[in-house]
Every structure is written in structure tokens, then in C-alpha cells.
Amino acid sequence: MIAIVIVTPKPVVNDPQGVTVKQGLASLGFSEVSDVRIGKYIELKLEESSEHAARERVEAMCRQLLANHVIEDFRFDIVRDGRR
Amino acid sequence: MIAIVIVTPKPVVNDPQGVTVKQGLASLGFSEVSDVRIGKYIELKLEESSEHAARERVEAMCRQLLANHVIEDFRFDIVRDGRR
Numbered sequence: 001m002i003a004i005v006i007v008t009p010k011p012v013v014n015d016p017q018g019v020t021v022k023q024g025l026a027s028l029g030f031s032e033v034s035d036v037r038i039g040k041y042i043e044l045k046l047e048e049s050s051e052h053a054a055r056e057r058v059e060a061m062c063r064q065l066l067a068n069h070v071i072e073d074f075r076f077d078i079v080r081d082g083r084r
Numbered sequence: 085m086i087a088i089v090i091v092t093p094k095p096v097v098n099d100p101q102g103v104t105v106k107q108g109l110a111s112l113g114f115s116e117v118s119d120v121r122i123g124k125y126i127e128l129k130l131e132e133s134s135e136h137a138a139r140e141r142v143e144a145m146c147r148q149l150l151a152n153h154v155i156e157d158f159r160f161d162i163v164r165d166g167r168r
Contacts, residue, residue: 006125021126024149030141035129041090042105045119057114065108 001046003058005076007067008039042066054078085130087142089160091151092123126150138162 009015018036025033044061048054058076067074093099102120109117128145132138142160151158 008125008127021149025145028145028148030145032131032141033128033145034131035127037127039125039127041092041123041125043092043119043121043123044109044117047116047118057116061109061112061114061117064112065105 001048001051001054002079003044003046003054003076004079005042005044005058005062005066005074006039007042007062007072007074008037010071010073013071039072040066051078085132085135085138086163087128087130087138087160088163089126089128089142089146089150089158090123091126091146091156091158092121094155094157097155123156124150135162 009018015037017038021038022033022036025036044058046054046057048057055078058078062074062076063069093102099121101122105122106117106120109120128142130138130141132141139162142162146158146160147153
């Protein structure tokens, strides 16, 4: 089973990486980009048979390690096969 | 218009960040995780009226700046509203 986790900075938190990428895009002529936010994409391969159990485990992983809940939000999807 | 870009290391490329996260998860008791791959999640806000034009521009951004095509793959979706 594969879990796709997306961790993003909370909307109120500064995202200097996003600002830098926005400036880089503007200097390449992509001035139509008005905002950039950058987060993490995490793909986990799990040995877990039930989707319900996988969901609980991945939620615990996010809370304990993958996301910093003070400054980041997370969301995830469980998929049965890879889609890389 | 919002573009969601996912940049991932190519399957043949080492992902030391993923290995470290896998070890961290194992040491927290999440031993069911057999593989972790980490990529970037990029959300772009675009002043572009047509989805077709947006798609071409975002593809160009990925090729020129957002992804390193030697070691990374990218894919993206265009969505009309935010879904952060």
C-alpha cells in the first residue's frame, strides 16, 4: 500500500523558499505567477493490509515526525498501487 | 488559477532524505514502512485565463527552473480554485 503525504507551510507562515522561486520565475519571464508556496511530497510504501489501519498509522507518523504542526499542515491519501 | 506541481527524484536516483526519514520512522516504531521517497510540492498561483495556456506555461517553468530533469521527474495539475 502506498501513502502520499503532502506537508505544506500554514497560510500564515512565511515561506522564503516560495518567495525565492517566485523571484526566479519572474526573472525568467514568468511574471504571471503571483504566489508560490512550497511544501514536501512524501511517498511511503507500507506493509499494511487494511486501508483503515494504514490511515491511522500514517496520521500518527505525520503527527510524530513528518510534519511540524506548529508551522505546517498535512494531508494524505492512501493508494493501493504506486503512481509515481 | 492554481497549478500543483509535484517534483520527485527519479526511481533510479538515491534519495538520502527518504532513507533518513525511513530510519526515523523505524526508530519510532513504524517498522511497517518499507520505503520512503521525498519530493517537492509546489503550489503556483497564476494570472492566466485559459487552462491550456496555463498548462504550457507551467510545463515550461518545470523544465527551466522547478525540476532538474537529470535526476527528477515532474507532473502537475491545474485547478481553478485553491485546495490548500
